Amino acid sequence: MTPMQRGTRIAGIGAFLVVVFIAVPMAIAAAHRTDLYYTLSSVALLSIASGGVWLTFYIGRINIGQGAFALVGGYVSAILVTAYGLSFWLSLPLAGLFCAAASVLVGLPILRLRGVYFAMVTLVLTEVARLSALALSVTNGAKGITSIPAPGPIGLFGLTIVPAFDTFAERNVAFYFLSVTVMALCFAGLWRLVNSRVGRLFAALRQNEDLASSMGLNVPALRVLAYAISSFLGGVGGAIFVAIAQSIYPSSFTVNDSVNFMLNCFLGGLGYVFGPMLGTLVLYFGWDLLFQTGQYQLLIYSGVMILLILLLPNGLFSLRLPSRRSS
Amino acid sequence: MEQVIANGLYLGAQYALIALGLTLIFALMNVLNFAHGQMYVLGGFVTYEVYGLLHWPFVVALVASALTLAVLGALIERFLFRTVIKRSEREESTMLLAAGVAYFLDAAILLLFGEKQRGVHKILNGVFIWDNLILPWDRILVAGLAILFIVAFILMMQFTKPGRAMRALAQDRVAAQLMGVPVAFYGLIGFALGAMLAGLVGGLLVTITGVNSGIGGPISIKAFMMVMIGGAGVVGGAIAGGFILGMLESVGLTVLHAYGDITYLAIFVALMIFLAIRPNGLMGKPWG
Numbered sequence: 001m002t003p004m005q006r007g008t009r010i011a012g013i014g015a016f017l018v019v020v021f022i023a024v025p026m027a028i029a030a031a032h033r034t035d036l037y038y039t040l041s042s043v044a045l046l047s048i049a050s051g052g053v054w055l056t057f058y059i060g061r062i063n064i065g066q067g068a069f070a071l072v073g074g075y076v077s078a079i080l081v082t083a084y085g086l087s088f089w090l091s092l093p094l095a096g097l098f099c100a101a102a103s104v105l106v107g108l109p110i111l112r113l114r115g116v117y118f119a120m121v122t123l124v125l126t127e128v129a130r131l132s133a134l135a136l137s138v139t140n141g142a143k144g145i146t147s148i149p150a151p152g153p154i155g156l157f158g159l160t161i162v163p164a165f166d167t168f169a170e171r172n173v174a175f176y177f178l179s180v181t182v183m184a185l186c187f188a189g190l191w192r193l194v195n196s197r198v199g200r201l202f203a204a205l206r207q208n209e210d211l212a213s214s215m216g217l218n219v220p221a222l223r224v225l226a227y228a229i230s231s232f233l234g235g236v237g238g239a240i241f242v243a244i245a246q247s248i249y250p251s252s253f254t255v256n257d258s259v260n261f262m263l264n265c266f267l268g269g270l271g272y273v274f275g276p277m278l279g280t281l282v283l284y285f286g287w288d289l290l291f292q293t294g295q296y297q298l299l300i301y302s303g304v305m306i307l308l309i310l311l312l313p314n315g316l317f318s319l320r321l322p323s324r325r326s327s
Numbered sequence: 328m329e330q331v332i333a334n335g336l337y338l339g340a341q342y343a344l345i346a347l348g349l350t351l352i353f354a355l356m357n358v359l360n361f362a363h364g365q366m367y368v369l370g371g372f373v374t375y376e377v378y379g380l381l382h383w384p385f386v387v388a389l390v391a392s393a394l395t396l397a398v399l400g401a402l403i404e405r406f407l408f409r410t411v412i413k414r415s416e417r418e419e420s421t422m423l424l425a426a427g428v429a430y431f432l433d434a435a436i437l438l439l440f441g442e443k444q445r446g447v448h449k450i451l452n453g454v455f456i457w458d459n460l461i462l463p464w465d466r467i468l469v470a471g472l473a474i475l476f477i478v479a480f481i482l483m484m485q486f487t488k489p490g491r492a493m494r495a496l497a498q499d500r501v502a503a504q505l506m507g508v509p510v511a512f513y514g515l516i517g518f519a520l521g522a523m524l525a526g527l528v529g530g531l532l533v534t535i536t537g538v539n540s541g542i543g544g545p546i547s548i549k550a551f552m553m554v555m556i557g558g559a560g561v562v563g564g565a566i567a568g569g570f571i572l573g574m575l576e577s578v579g580l581t582v583l584h585a586y587g588d589i590t591y592l593a594i595f596v597a598l599m600i601f602l603a604i605r606p607n608g609l610m611g612k613p614w615g
Contacts, residue, residue, distance in 0.1 A: 109603030
């Protein structure tokens with residue numbers, strides 16, 4: 001990498017952080033649109049989950065099952081907080097780890113499937129998660145889990161680092177900063193991962209698993225690793241989402257959400273780490289903006305989507321950044 | 328028990344016909360048609376309009392359903408899928424397109440036909456009773472028609488020129504092209520045929536279960552499951568998958584009734600275990 005490229009990259013990251021942490025809150029304050037905090041938190045969380053889906057695309061698998069892990073992560077966090085009185089902050093990594101562990105169990109057999117089979121079985125997985133949540137007693141069936149307390153304070157050596165969310169005048173401001181911080185961390189991690197040795201191995205899996213195997217790579221272990229990281233992201237995103245909504249139902253994440261996570265990745269472009277973020281932002285706001293069109297909302301939305309895929313089948317990022325293709 | 332098996336066969340015949348269309352499109356175009364359930368719903372509504380509202384003969388309504396969907400399928404293939412397959416770097420992009428088409432049809436159906444559950448008057452009255460087996464005549468007729476269509480489809484694939492061309496296309500696209508098969512044309516025909524089958528089942532089933540605009544997605548998921556059980560892209564597999572799912576559903580609803588609404592959960596879990604042992608389904612061929 002030349003020094004100039006490095007300079008551009010650092011400037012890009014700096015600009016992104018400034019926009020997300022300073023410019024957006026200032027703009028919202030200036031426009032008196034505090035409701036946007038909730039919308040933008042949702043975008044951040046959905047893009048975390050989409051980032052996980054993107055990673056499974058990166059190893060050459062079409063994953064339509066992220067809704068399952070978002071739901072499981074949400075339930076784990078909700079149950080730990082309400083039934084066991086655990087702090088939200090502790091339940092968040094636990095939800096992610098639980099999803100990762102579950103995905104290892106599920107992934108070992110189903111990652112042997114390729115192409116459309118994997119896509120279809122992950123789609124079924126979303127339905128399994130929803131039906132299990134309905135049937136089990138720990139998830140309280142169709143009634144779901146409601147009035148989940150807001151996250152409490154984090155203290156270190158008697159010093160309050162993060163105050164309890166209830167003390168904020170506008171709870172959603174706190175959730176906004178939480179969501180975008182986690183999003184920035186997740187995508188930084190994802191970017192680092194893709195550009196590491198393991199990332200190269202993942203890319204090798206996408207191009208040809210048999211060839212990669214003949215080079216001495218432990219293909220099944222790498223596949224499961226990628227899937228576990230992907231599900232971890234799904235679980236974390238789901239857990240924070242549940243904390244914002246303060247409730248979770250079996251229908252909180254459905255097949256539609258799973259398909260949307262996949263669409264976010266497609267729209268942003270599968271060759272770009274930050275594609276899912278852009279894709280989520282565009283799809284979510286596109287949907288919101290079309291709200292005024294009333295009954296024609298879905299018709300226009302899907303029509304635009306079809307047009308986009310016709311004109312830009314390789315994602316939005318392929319428009320402006322042809323030289324940064326990572327594949 | 329006879330009742331359960333008869334219900335399973337009746338369901339299976341419908342399901343097999345749905346799965347056939349999906350697997351045909353997949354085999355020819357390598358496209359997973361997310362919009363298959365929506366095409367089924369559209370077929371149901373066309374029959375509802377023609378037979379239920381206009382009171383024209385049922386056969387006319389079925390033909391109208393089939394024709395509408397065939398034309399729609401041909402248009403979708405010609406103007407959407409063909410373009411995207413040509414321009415896209417990764418073939419997964421067709422899935423995005425298919426999902427977009429599914430949403431679009433969902434929205435269009437909702438706008439055109441409303442969100443109400445629609446049914447039509449019975450095509451046949453009376454009930455067939457034999458020992459402790461009870462089946463309404465219209466169900467028997469619908470199941471019989473479905474089996475007739477399946478047989479006709481198989482005969483067409485086996486013995487006619489378009490059928491042979493489509494089988495060649497499914498086996499090896501490049502080789503078929505080199506042998507002088509007009510690949511693009513038969514891709515179009517295949518897509519239209521697959522969509523037509525979905526429309527036909529929709530038209531058949533509207534006489535029994537009715538139709539509403541929200542069932543497209545769940546029907547697609549069921550169709551995916553049948554294709555997975557039998558093996559994607561294989562005609563025999565789709566038929567087997569359809570009958571197996573119909574039977575599982577019928578038996579499951581009876582046996583597991585006491586434990587609450589867990590039939591589908593059980594079927595899903597069984598399917599995942601089955602696929603772990605046999606990743607390509609019953610008859611599917613492995614591919615990368």
